[in-house]
Amino acid sequence: MPPTKEDTGATANADPTPSLWRNRDFNLLWASQSLSDLGTAMSNLALPLLVLHLTGSPEQAGLVGTAGLLVTMVCRLPAGVLADRLDRRRVMIACDLLRLAAYGALFGAVLADAAGIALVLAVVVLGAAANALFSTAEHAAVRSLVPAGQLSTAVARNEARAYGTSLAGPSLGGVLFAAGRSLPFLGNAVSHLLSLIAVLCIRRPLQERRTAPAETGRAAGTEGVRFVLGNPFLRALLLIAAPLNMAFTGMIFAIIVALQREGTSPALVGTASTIFGLGGFLGAFAAPALQRKLPLPKLILVLCWVTTALMAAGALFATSVLAAVPLACAVFLGPTANAALFGYQAAITPDRLQGRVISVILLVATSAAALAPGLAGVLLAHLSSAATMLTFSLIVAVAAVAATFSSGIRTMPTDV
Template identity: 35%
Template sequence: MTLLDQPEASQRAEKPAPLRRNRDFLLLWTGAGLSQFGVRAAVSAYPLLMLWYTGSPSSAGLVGFAALLPQLFLLLPAGALVDRWDRRRLMMVCDAVGLASMGSLAAALWFGVLSVPHVMAAAFLEGGAVIFYKLAERAAVRHVVHEDHLAAALSQNEARGQAAGLLGQPTGAVLFQAFRWLPFGVAAFTHLFALITLLLIPGSFQDERAEAEKRSVRAEIGEGIAWVWRQRFMRAAIIIVGGSNLLFQVLNLALVLIVKEGGYAPSYMAVIGVIEGVGGIAGALTASWFMKRLPLPALLIGALVVWAALMAGIAVTGHPVVLGALCAGTSWAGALLNVAAGVHQVRVTPDAMQGRATSVFGLVGSGMNSLGALVGGFLLAAAGAYWSVLAAAAGMALLALAALATPAVRRMGEAG
């Protein structure tokens, strides 16, 4: 694994201070984390708002569709634009868009003038801003931390994301129960806080770039796809991980059916989610330890094996706490792999290609998620939860064998 070709002079000059004393990283980490929490709270309140305001599940579906639409249409162009534009300014614009969209929902609810098209537009704008922000922040991290701290920084970012998901969803429901406008007001405030933290961070979030001939976004997207495809290990890994994402969507749908058929109340899904979230945080926080002892191919294959075994266990149990513990194991392995793969990607990807490379991975993941939800619905209807989860476990075991048999994964070969 190669490190950055041209590390910044300040990183080479002296031994860095501990990450906990890195003011710029702490500002970025805190602001982005709080805005992630606000976004999760608002997203969890969308269906509640629509069912309360219109009483129509179809309206809730329209808002959910609008919120997810940016993942399909904006990811690839966002990656190209993140590499072209000033990342710090772009992140500030994203927070401003989030502040305006979420603030408008809170104000509309306060004054009683909300409409379904308004919620759809706000959800789309918020979803698009989140995509641009995440891509820019991922690329910015190595410009606020020393190279030696990159793995720890990305590990803490992953833990932050897991914690935001763990806390954001139930908080959104509680806030909505108190005041209908409150989840969106809190989301607007978190965007304002994140915007302020960015203003307090000096310097640039990207390398100095020579003035180059402007090309079309389409050409730059194609360049990003081609670059990822030339990386043998990354090319194989993205296909394998994409397949695992599809299988996890089958599992997620099956969990709801298992809880329902077991006679448990829907609130038990929250119990599973909380336990699973704890596992994800643990995986993110232990990633650095494992990365020092195991190469990335071993972590990838090991995660696939762990997922297959735990999925098989999920198929034969129905108790929510046991299900939560097994899901915590899958989340632990997933968070660990996310950190390890993220560190590898950031280190081997040229700075001018960071946004596009990340967007290609994100598009494959979101595309497989959509397909997995479709496959999972048909599979559960035809075979039931037990056989569907066993099929997902078998599929995961096949992916582990495929990874083990792929030379590019075993050797993590050079690009070419």
């Protein structure tokens, strides 16, 4: 049975837990994912710009982005099984080696002016598969390195990391792309090399010792699904998160492509992405205070309805960098919701299921987002930028209505 707030509080008073900043192995794990996120953020900005340079087609740029997201979606459940069955440290090392090789090859091809759409797709597919496996293993490992009472704080730190890299990565990617189209991919390769070094320095095991035989075949893949579907709150939340994540992904992509079509410089396009990251970065620092004031069910409702209004407001500035400002305000609440959600999930999930439960949550929550770049590209090819952005605002409105009337959200237990 997971500890209650009262239990963890009593334990903390009897034996104060050291700050996470003094937790060497967690900080190394945090640094490894930070480096990976930074490289990925640079490439995510540079890849559509590279495809637009090679083909001049927003549809092809959108399809390349969709291909990466689809691969991530397909790999989620197998990644969860592997993260629970294999040594998580070795899994992350293998992923870093694969990404280092893939983005190093793309750097060389772009530098030699020999890159084509086939190579770009291959690198996107390999990178997306490795990202899915690495991030699942990293998420699952947190519980092995962090005391139960610090799980929400650790997740909030991870949210700050993710938004911090999204704040710096796109801007750096845009600047590097403007200096030389190959440079963002060199930067990504170097980030994975440094991530590899950080993972190698972690001392503690990243999972508990397995005493029971590992499940095989379909049973291993479905146990995590059964766990999530058996929890009313997680089950309801996933139906809301899918359209919400799709809208955020599509809106960001639409703003990037709209600015590029207007002739905005790559560095300024990167600035727009930096604005998104700033909203989440500031929200991550505010997460502990917001968690104390807003219980997770109420936070979800506020996030959905406020995001609907702010995305609609962003459409008023569809061809300007200012379109990023309302979206950044919407992103501000995201870290608090994620910290509370994944802290709750980590506390109630056995270690042997961590990878699979996380993979199910991430798969369902991001499944519709895989279609977002392709949808945005098609909409931008036939509609105005403002109409495209309003479409994504309507998608969030659907999630807001579902959240408002969901019994699973309203009855979530708050004593975990």
